[in-house]
Amino acid sequence: MNSKAKHWDKIFSSTEDRLLGWYEKDPSQLLKLLDLSFDWKDSLVFLPGIGTSNIIEELLSRGTRLILNDISQKVLDKIEERIGEKRTKVSLCCQDIALPLPDTIPKVDLWIDRAVLHFLTEEKDIVGYFRNLRSIVKKGGFTLFAQFSLKGASECAGLDITRYSVEGLTERLGIHFQLVTQFHYTHITPNGDPRPYVYVLYKRLSRKTQPTLIAFGSTGYAD
Numbered sequence: 623m624n625s626k627a628k629h630w631d632k633i634f635s636s637t638e639d640r641l642l643g644w645y646e647k648d649p650s651q652l653l654k655l656l657d658l659s660f661d662w663k664d665s666l667v668f669l670p671g672i673g674t675s676n677i678i679e680e681l682l683s684r685g686t687r688l689i690l691n692d693i694s695q696k697v698l699d700k701i702e703e704r705i706g707e708k709r710t711k712v713s714l715c716c717q718d719i720a721l722p723l724p725d726t727i728p729k730v731d732l733w734i735d736r737a738v739l740h741f742l743t744e745e746k747d748i749v750g751y752f753r754n755l756r757s758i759v760k761k762g763g764f765t766l767f768a769q770f771s772l773k774g775a776s777e778c779a780g781l782d783i784t785r786y787s788v789e790g791l792t793e794r795l796g797i798h799f800q801l802v803t804q805f806h807y808t809h810i811t812p813n814g815d816p817r818p819y820v821y822v823l824y825k826r827l828s829r830k831t832q833p834t835l836i837a838f839g840s841t842g843y844a845d
């Protein structure tokens with residue numbers, strides 16, 4: 623087991639979920655944009671670094687199938703125990719998301735990353751992450767990020783962070799992903815500390831569609 627996996631296994635073995643800095647009882651911030659127009663039923667969603675997020679049950683209740691990734695086997699064991707009979711709707715993938723995903727992973731309708739990409743600080747890892755994303759998000763599919771914003775903390779879980787702006791994410795994705803919308807949201811940790819995030823939704827263009835801007839504006843959630 624590599625040292626990153628050990629680090630995360632230790633965190634998830636030693637701390638109750640509801641005391642983790644990124645814990646959200648209600649993950650609806652992530653879903654409210656998609657709930658407006660995304661057809662959840664029978665969609666396939668990939669979530670890198672899922673942790674023990676409550677988004678799993680929210681998504682399953684909307685009729686999705688999920689591929690849940692995490693570097694920590696401890697995380698995936700906890701999830702397996704938690705979801706019970708819903709296990710048939712879920713595939714688990716334990717690996718570093720910066721490394722190439724197995725060829726057996728199918729194309730997905732949606733990639734949702736809250737608080738994972740920002741832990742990648744080496745260029746080769748960031749490049750590997752986006753290569754994975756591009757290899758499995760379908761044309762016409764969506765990508766949703768919630769990452770520490772430029773006003774965000776510079777470390778989390780004892781690790782350095784890469785902070786993101788909308789422009790930074792857009793540049794990393796490349797021209798075949800079109801910005802749909804974005805907003806800023808400040809998460810409050812269980813200790814009461816503010817953690818400013820940037821939320822950004824993109825659509826992957828089909829080959830025939832020309833890259834043009836659909837919408838660009840804040841929905842009013844100020845840091």
Ligand SMILES: C[S@@+](CC[C@H](N)C(=O)[O-])C[C@H]1O[C@@H](n2cnc3c(N)ncnc32)[C@H](O)[C@@H]1O
Nearest residue numbers: 630644671672673675692693694718719736737
């Ligand atoms: C801050 S937690 C966020 C968890 C979850 N996404 C949420 O919003 O509650 C970061 C998660 O990413 C996982 N992680 C960290 N680095 C990773 C990597 N390189 N590949 C895959 N998972 C990783 C950790 O084990 C942890 O579950």
